[in-house]
Amino acid sequence: MTSAERRELILRLTPAPHGIGPSARTVEQIRKWRLALMVVCVVTLIPWIVYLANTLPNHYVARNWVATWVGFDVLLLVMLTATAIAGWRRRQVLFPTAFASGVLLVCDAWFDVMTSHHGRDLIQALLSALVIELPLAFILVAGPLRLLRYVAIRHGLVDPDVRIWRVPIPMPELWPDRRIPPN
Template sequence: MTDEEIAAMTPQERQELILRLAPRPAGLPSRRTLERMRKWRAVLMLVCAAALIPWTVYLAETLPKHYVARNWVATWVGFDILLLAMLILTGVAGWKRKQLVFPAAFASGVLLVCDAWFDIMTSQRGTDLTQALLSAALVELPLAFILIAGPLRLLHYIAIRHGMIPPNSPLWRAPIRLPARHLPNHQPHHP
């Protein structure tokens, strides 16, 4: 096929061509197993979210306003070691152009948001709080935005490039599609 013929194809036709040329992933579970896993994971997340609502209300009502924490140094140093490991993993995966950069960058961004939140919420009023606010506003939150938005933009580009979504469609509307021809027990439709 020429570039002109490919350019003239609809996004649906391009996706079908990509799927015809792509090898079937090895070790892919059956369609039934994939669907069962998807449903159970979705149910698990909704049950956890429902359970978290009364738990959060309970904590808001029962936690003391002041608390002396055990292992304070180990908690913060351990958290920073985890953040450091995730940032290194993100940097190495990005440098080597590995797909692991997507979840690593996203997780690093979330950890930076958590770091900013806990720094601000646990700081004493005055210089300590000012330092936490400046660190959050100038370093942690901008870097978190880059680490979360960058991979999302790349995923969006990849979804468009592979014909999974139309060019003007937002990523949050992109479905997760497993082409039937790549799944076991698929019977092709013949006209």
């Protein structure tokens, strides 16, 4: 059997779970509302960024500076710990925790570089970002995405030739013939 034939057989033999999730109509309504919310956020954020770029001062002394950075690093520690535990125990919660940890590391690198003083402080922030934070962030984001794709291939949900950004969300009740589109 080819991989496509195996995938088709798995989809035909696997019963569609009923009663454990919302109806197809509810899923579509939720999807439309969430997409509309994202569009509103994007449209609103553009003028807000322009406004901030024109009105914020170049220099600002912040309150709670220590609490802000320590709190951020505690959050990063919690997410990295959760990712390590999920990876060690081979739990699927690894996907969101690793992704969130990677995003937090990118934010940490950005703010470290942008708030550092010139000279040795800036060099240290750049080296830390380029050698530690950004490569680790890439591993934490790309690794689980590859693993997610592997799981989808292994369970016959997608063809091995399909790239991760083309993998649809598998919701069989939304496709009458239960076949997941190849692209």
